[in-house]
Amino acid sequence: MDMVWGDPNCTGHFCFKLQANKEAMNRITHYLPLIFFIFLIIGLFTFLDNEESDLRSVLLDKNFPDFSLSKLENQEIVTKNDLVELPSLLNVWATWCIACRVEHPFLMRLRNESTINIYGLNYKDDRSKAINLLDQIGDPYEFSIFDHEGILAIDLGVYGAPETFLIDKSGIIRVRHVGVLTPEVWEEKFNGVLNNLKEDEK
Structure with a gap:
């Protein structure tokens, strides 16, 4: 053509x-x-x-926000003052969060090695489902704060799970990680800061 x-x-x-x-x-x-x-x-x-x-x-080097919420396990009211034996970790988790299952074995390892106290923030979840899940797979937390409405999460700037915060002995947030907490993330972001905090206590 x-x-x-x-x-x-x-x-x-x-x-x-x-x-x-x-x-x-x-x-x-x-x-x-x-x-x-x-x-x-x-x-x-x-x-x-x-x-x-x-x-x-957003909250790095700032005070952990005040709160008054119930424990996941028994509905006892807890506040910031109940986060004792600082420094510690606050880990945001939920039963609907698949990534939270991925990081769970490492959280159990940290607890078993007595590396640091870990507190949970159960985020926008069903209380009974959350309790049952921890009974099944193990509970790495000293206790979990039940934040059904996301009140504390809002003050922390949380927009999902998992997230992890490192809080020093004065209640100051030193590290924030958005996403799965892995051994690699721990070494890169948390371990050095934690060791420095422990050295400062001596």
């Missing part, structure tokens, strides 16, 4: 090139929504990463 369809006056090599260019433009136009979507996703992840970095630093 030596002419562009719809144009009887166009023949020869030039028309083949014109037709090829039109086909190329059609292909590009066809993929434009996909290209736009890819750039949108990249931009979104960049924005979320920046937001996460901001959230991690």
